[in-house]
Amino acid sequence: MPGNLKVCYFVNSGSEANDVAMLMARAYTGNYDIIALRNAYHGGNMSAMGLTAHSTWKFNVPHSFGVHHAIAADPYRGQWGRNDPDAGRNYAADVKSVIDYATPGQIAAFIAEARPAGERLCQT
Numbered sequence: 146m147p148g149n150l151k152v153c154y155f156v157n158s159g160s161e162a163n164d165v166a167m168l169m170a171r172a173y174t175g176n177y178d179i180i181a182l183r184n185a186y187h188g189g190n191m192s193a194m195g196l197t198a199h200s201t202w203k204f205n206v207p208h209s210f211g212v213h214h215a216i217a218a219d220p221y222r223g224q225w226g227r228n229d230p231d232a233g234r235n236y237a238a239d240v241k242s243v244i245d246y247a248t249p250g251q252i253a254a255f256i257a258e259a260r261p262a263g264e265r266l267c268q269t
């Protein structure tokens with residue numbers, strides 16, 4: 146394993162992996178708040194549903210404690226398109242704004258899907 150990583154923790158699902166990731170990030174940093182992106186799917190258990198940010202997979206149960214959703218960078222349908230030279234800066238500014246105005250200014254983690262699912266980007 147790379148660097149000083151010496152432990153592997155096997156889990157049963159992506160939801161459980163994200164649950165453990167949230168716990169580790171909070172335990173390690175001492176911070177509570179987590180930034181996720183809108184339109185994301187991170188799982189369906191209570192904690193991962195909080196990271197998930199699409200009405201299709203969110204239900205009327207308590208979830209999302211300490212999770213805040215910033216605008217997902219989407220050059221296809223996003224509010225700042227691929228030809229906008231300021232798009233990246235604008236999306237990053239929204240993340241900073243969420244940190245500045247929705248958290249104590251310190252976060253435990255930022256989570257984003259490496260490849261947001263195309264089918265969700267097509268829903269309106």
Ligand SMILES: Cc1ncc(COP(=O)(O)O)c(C=O)c1O
Nearest residue numbers: 158159160161186187188189258
């Ligand atoms: C990015 C991402 N995170 C988490 C999950 C949740 O995984 P699981 O269904 O194994 O709980 C999924 C499942 O599709 C996923 O695509």
